[in-house]
Amino acid sequence: MPQQICTLAIASLFMLAACGANAGTYDLTVDKMRMGFKGRERMTMAINGQIPGPVLRFTEGEDVTINVTNKMDKDTSIHWHGILLPYTQDGVPGISFPGIKPGETFTYQFRIKQAGTYWYHSHSGLQEQEGIYGPIVITPAKREPYKYDRDYVVMLSDWTDEKPEAILGHLKKNSDYYNYAQRTVGTFFKDVSEKGLGPTLKDRAEWGKMRMTPTDISDVSGYTFLVNGKSAAQNWTGLFKPGERVRLRLINGSAMSYFDVRIPGLKMTVVQADGNNVQPIKVDELRIATAETYDVIVQPEQEKPFTIFAEALDRTGYARATLAPAEGMSGEIPPLRPRPQLTMADMGMDMGGMDHGPTPGKKEKAMPGMDHGSLAGMDMPKKDHGSMAGMDMPGMDKPDMQSGIALKAAKKGGKVLVYGDLKAMAPYADYRAPDREIEMKLTGNMQRYFWSIDGKKFSDAEPIRLKYGERVRFTFVNETMMSHPMHLHGMWMQLDVGKKKFNPLKHVVNVPPGQSLSVDVPADAMGEWAFHCHLLYHMMTGMMRKVIVEGPVAANIETGHE
Amino acid sequence: MNRRAGAIAVIFCLLTNGADAMEEHEPNFFFFQADRFEYRAQDGDDSLNWDAQGWYGGDTDKLWLKTEGEKRIGSNVDKAEVQLLYSRLMTDFFDVQAGVRYDPEPHPRRSYAVLGIQGLAPYYFETDAALFLSNKGELSARFMAEYELLLTQRLILQPALEVNLSAEEVKERGIGPGVNDIELGLRLRYEIRREFAPYIGVNWERKLGQTADIARAESEEIDVPSFVAGIRFWF
Numbered sequence: 001m002p003q004q005i006c007t008l009a010i011a012s013l014f015m016l017a018a019c020g021a022n023a024g025t026y027d028l029t030v031d032k033m034r035m036g037f038k039g040r041e042r043m044t045m046a047i048n049g050q051i052p053g054p055v056l057r058f059t060e061g062e063d064v065t066i067n068v069t070n071k072m073d074k075d076t077s078i079h080w081h082g083i084l085l086p087y088t089q090d091g092v093p094g095i096s097f098p099g100i101k102p103g104e105t106f107t108y109q110f111r112i113k114q115a116g117t118y119w120y121h122s123h124s125g126l127q128e129q130e131g132i133y134g135p136i137v138i139t140p141a142k143r144e145p146y147k148y149d150r151d152y153v154v155m156l157s158d159w160t161d162e163k164p165e166a167i168l169g170h171l172k173k174n175s176d177y178y179n180y181a182q183r184t185v186g187t188f189f190k191d192v193s194e195k196g197l198g199p200t201l202k203d204r205a206e207w208g209k210m211r212m213t214p215t216d217i218s219d220v221s222g223y224t225f226l227v228n229g230k231s232a233a234q235n236w237t238g239l240f241k242p243g244e245r246v247r248l249r250l251i252n253g254s255a256m257s258y259f260d261v262r263i264p265g266l267k268m269t270v271v272q273a274d275g276n277n278v279q280p281i282k283v284d285e286l287r288i289a290t291a292e293t294y295d296v297i298v299q300p301e302q303e304k305p306f307t308i309f310a311e312a313l314d315r316t317g318y319a320r321a322t323l324a325p326a327e328g329m330s331g332e333i334p335p336l337r338p339r340p341q342l343t344m345a346d347m348g349m350d351m352g353g354m355d356h357g358p359t360p361g362k363k364e365k366a367m368p369g370m371d372h373g374s375l376a377g378m379d380m381p382k383k384d385h386g387s388m389a390g391m392d393m394p395g396m397d398k399p400d401m402q403s404g405i406a407l408k409a410a411k412k413g414g415k416v417l418v419y420g421d422l423k424a425m426a427p428y429a430d431y432r433a434p435d436r437e438i439e440m441k442l443t444g445n446m447q448r449y450f451w452s453i454d455g456k457k458f459s460d461a462e463p464i465r466l467k468y469g470e471r472v473r474f475t476f477v478n479e480t481m482m483s484h485p486m487h488l489h490g491m492w493m494q495l496d497v498g499k500k501k502f503n504p505l506k507h508v509v510n511v512p513p514g515q516s517l518s519v520d521v522p523a524d525a526m527g528e529w530a531f532h533c534h535l536l537y538h539m540m541t542g543m544m545r546k547v548i549v550e551g552p553v554a555a556n557i558e559t560g561h562e
Numbered sequence: 563m564n565r566r567a568g569a570i571a572v573i574f575c576l577l578t579n580g581a582d583a584m585e586e587h588e589p590n591f592f593f594f595q596a597d598r599f600e601y602r603a604q605d606g607d608d609s610l611n612w613d614a615q616g617w618y619g620g621d622t623d624k625l626w627l628k629t630e631g632e633k634r635i636g637s638n639v640d641k642a643e644v645q646l647l648y649s650r651l652m653t654d655f656f657d658v659q660a661g662v663r664y665d666p667e668p669h670p671r672r673s674y675a676v677l678g679i680q681g682l683a684p685y686y687f688e689t690d691a692a693l694f695l696s697n698k699g700e701l702s703a704r705f706m707a708e709y710e711l712l713l714t715q716r717l718i719l720q721p722a723l724e725v726n727l728s729a730e731e732v733k734e735r736g737i738g739p740g741v742n743d744i745e746l747g748l749r750l751r752y753e754i755r756r757e758f759a760p761y762i763g764v765n766w767e768r769k770l771g772q773t774a775d776i777a778r779a780e781s782e783e784i785d786v787p788s789f790v791a792g793i794r795f796w797f
Contacts, residue, residue, distance in 0.1 A: 186714065211685075
């Protein structure tokens with residue numbers, strides 16, 4: 001017994017020493033700054049005078065102290081996206097803390113329990129769109145299961161010359177404000193000549209009846225797309241020597257944009273998704289939803305520049321960077337591919353012999369014929385969930401039965417990453433059947449531009465209550481025509497791709513229009529957490545919930561000071 | 563008079579209900595749009611016409627202003643109306659609106675209680691239908707529809723239809739029972755910005771039924787075609 005105590009004491013001392021050695025302090029200052037591209041500048045917001053903010057490099061096990069000083073005349077906040085931490089340190093005003101007042105410094109303190117690529121951003125108003133975001137890189141305590149010679153952060157983002165509040169105003173007053181790729185008389189005659197008059201009229205009638213348009217694949221345009229704060233013209237460059245393995249930490253830090261990323265001439269080996277190791281998969285191209293991260297390793301053998309090409313989903317532009325053996329080099333920039341259009345399959349219709357078009361006589365709603373009943377009809381067997389999540393619909397060979405916005409490889413026969421490809425590197429120890437299921441209908445009013453969950457905006461909704469220790473399956477049913485990258489704070493979502501304990505852990509899952517997918521959430525973090533669509537203007541107009549994880553009794557809520 | 567009091571009571575109920583449902587956290591927005599602000603050339607009887615509306619409020623509850631009117635060139639304003647409405651989103655695409663309308667011109671002046679619906683009908687028809695009950699107890703109605711045909715992303719052809727109806731004869735205003743008039747318009751605008759678009763077009767007003775008879779008796783035109791040029795703007 002005394003021996004045990006002694007061992008314990010020595011072990012504790014050792015741990016204390018280890019902790020002491022593994023603690024870091026970081027200082028971030030949020031302030032106004034002028035910035036612009038294309039010769040135009042506007043007053044915006046930045047961290048430490050730069051957009052994106054500095055790369056925060058932590059080590060797994062480190063006790064971090066981050067002082068965030070607000071030098072602006074309005075409240076701000078910093079949220080650590082994807083980081084597991086006490087909820088009081090999560091940085092969401094109104095949920096985890098009151099926010100950081102002008103002139104104040106808030107000190108965040110938490111222990112880093114994970115490794116990988118993450119990011120941080122303001123969770124106040126529309127400040128993320130202004131420029132308050134930056135990357136986080138966490139070095140793992142143990143050796144990583146892959147090798148690389150160079151390590152670069154590739155943070156994608158969308159810069160606007162407008163004030164974000166003006167963008168929201170435009171969307172509220174005219175939801176088509178930013179869509180300059182609408183169907184016209186010209187496209188009508190083009191379709192008539194390609195498909196015939198009958199099918200074209202029928203198609204126009206189907207969309208018109210729903211008061212929707214297949215061109216409505218993004219809400220905001222006019223963006224300048226950036227890599228690490230550099231425009232395509234400024235060409236951020238990462239150096240390599242031929243034969244070296246280069247790790248690229250892709251972070252989609254944009255407010256409203258999805259990117260289709262490829263590096264012509266190179267295969268990308270995906271090794272991490274949302275900070276978690278996955279079994280390596282070689283792809284030619286991947287789509288990164290807003291707020292997701294993917295780590296890829298590339299190995300350029302030739303001594304020439306390679307273009308990292310990230311096309312915005314709506315093809316209004318691209319972010320571009322270069323991997324080159326020397327500074328100042330430029331690879332070939334491919335042309336933008338045609339803008340995708342939604343099909344009736346994206347609306348959850350036309351699937352597996354379902355009724356064509358909206359069901360008549362239904363109560364008016366955003367998506368006639370898109371209630372749960374019809375979706376249940378398209379729910380695929382569980383083993384197919386993976387491919388479904390990846391939008392790779394098997395057996396849908398008729399063109400108008402396929403998703404119009406699913407990514408198709410630029411390269412003939414090229415491999416595109418789909419969610420079904422993601423397989424966790426290590427099995428999840430506590431994998432088991434969920435204790436219960438919560439269905440979340442992703443809903444909204446596109447015309448009036450407000451978004452909701454189960455038809456209720458955040459301001460009108462009750463929080464979702466989970467019991468500590470339970471395992472809850474959330475099934476997202478997307479009843480809108482937009483993709484929604486759903487983000488849960490504080491806990492992982494195990495995306496059901498049919499790989500059971502090897503289902504990947506994610507902090508953001510993309511739910512394509514008209515589809516449904518499920519995630520299992522281990523409720524292992526007490527407190528109050530945000531759960532929302534990571535498209536900034538969707539979150540701001542109501543597509544958000546508060547999740548409360550509570551103990552069976554009045555359990556002690558973990559605080560930042562352990 | 564009783565009917566009027568009843569209508570006002572209904573409006574008051576709607577207004578107070580709406581106030582409860584107002585959200586605290588979401589910002590309100592302000593919108594004003596002059597859908598038509600134009601010069602009408604009609605055979606020596608030219609006029610300036612306007613048709614504008616705006617609102618202030620959130621997603622569900624809004625205070626809505628509508629105004630339209632006409633000023634003959636070289637003369638005073640001869641037709642004008644202003645509506646102030648409480649507007650509540652009832653379905654995904656439609657608002658129910660209730661409030662008051664006041665017509666400073668023509669004389670004798672009228673005020674009305676208004677009940678209407680406005681929104682986007684299937685196949686993208688912007689519609690606005692309203693019932694008006696005047697301070698003299700006269701019941702009338704108006705139906706408007708517009709469609710936007712995109713010739714290009716910025717060149718837009720807008721057909722429009724307006725029909726006015728009355729439940730009874732209102733002699734002092736030259737109105738007969740039934741359909742009073744229809745108005746058809748076709749305007750071609752170019753959106754330099756979404757918010758600013760000059761346009762040209764044609765407009766045709768036709769009085770019908772007893773309203774036409776009254777007009778004929780007073781040797782007024784019953785058939786008024788015109789060319790129009792104007793600016794559509796909003797902010």
